Amino acid sequence: MTNFRERQTYYGAIDPVSGTVHVIPTDAANGNWTMIFVEYLRQEYPERRLFLLWDGASYHRGVEMQEYLEGVNWQLRRDAWRVTCTLFAPNAPEQNPIEDVWLKAKQYVRKRWRMCQQFKDVMHLFEEAFDVLSFQFEKLHMYLPFL
DSSP states (O other): OOOTTOOOEEEEEEOTTTOOEEEEEESOSSHHHHHHHHHHHHHHSTTSOEEEEEOOOHHHHSHHHHHHHHHHTTTOOGGGOSEEEEEOOTTOGGGOHHHHHHHHHHHHHHHTGGGOSSHHHHHHHHHHHHHHOOOOOTGGGGTGGGO
């Protein structure tokens, strides 16, 4: 590839009921894009309350996200919040089902690396993986009683 400094950030979520994987490309991983992604999920599920499990990345627990959650859940009882966020244990990717999704999509790209002349080819294959692969969510089953 011509430029090894190119990169793409993705946000992802799994619907535990349907098994649908939601993935969107973003410009960066930060508080602003985190709020945009949560709003995207709220639009996908307008009548449902969201329960998000995620890692302890600073942009997941930062001031922007805290203020966003306060606004979304303003004056609601905790058991009626529109969006609830819970962090996985620190440094525990083995608890995070989306990590398996990322791994499987990366493996899809690795098996087809010869097709990649430019970084846009890598991005295309990575995004294609979500359309053609099926995913098993073994880790997700440990959270279903809480959902």
